[in-house]
Amino acid sequence: MAEAAFLLSIDSARTYQRYETGENRPDAPIMERIRLATSGEVTLDAMHRLRLEWLKMNKSDAVGELIEAAE
Secondary structure: OHHHHHHOOOOOHHHHHHHHHOOOOOOHHHHHHHHHHOOOOOOHHHHHHHHHHHHHHHOHHHHHHHHHHHO
16 A cells, blocks of 8 residues: 555555545546556546445435436
8 A cells, every 4th residue: 555655646555545445535636647557457437436335335324316316
């Protein structure tokens, strides 16, 4: 995690971990760095779907309607 965070110029391994699990959503420049660093294997769509899944599992009451509309 620390190595990935360093390579992507992310402040901490914990921040990177939150992106990886979908707990936090990276901003557009970080998303682009992740896409480029993985040669496109991690897509913007995949990052979006991961975030939606995390929200469903952890914040479903607050964002349920928004998630349903997004799908």
